[in-house]
Amino acid sequence: MEPKPFAVKICLGSSCYTRGSREILESIQSYIAEEKLESLVMLTGSLCEEQCRSGPTITINDVTYTGVDKKKALDLLDKHIHTHNHKPITGDTHSEKEC
Ligand code: FES
Numbered sequence: 001m002e003p004k005p006f007a008v009k010i011c012l013g014s015s016c017y018t019r020g021s022r023e024i025l026e027s028i029q030s031y032i033a034e035e036k037l038e039s040l041v042m043l044t045g046s047l048c049e050e051q052c053r054s055g056p057t058i059t060i061n062d063v064t065y066t067g068v069d070k071k072k073a074l075d076l077l078d079k080h081i082h083t084h085n086h087k088p089i090t091g092d093t094h095s096e097k098e099c
Pocket of ligand 1: 011014015017049050051052053
């Protein structure tokens, strides 16, 4: 199986889950299906990204973004895909692990 160029991991740990990560996951799944991105995006979940105080947290190609909502998650994914960007999106919140 070919590796997919965009690895998206959403935290589904209890803290992020209570802050809406399930809804974010569902919106990303819908976006991938609508845009026919299944061959480009590997979507996975995690149980904690050690950013519990700042969640919901998503990671796109090893860059972790905190304080994400549905709109921000889709904007970030869209920017990464359409610029083929593997680096942090300037102006958006991203962080190193804090816990
Ligand atoms: S539960 Fe999401 S970062 Fe810990």
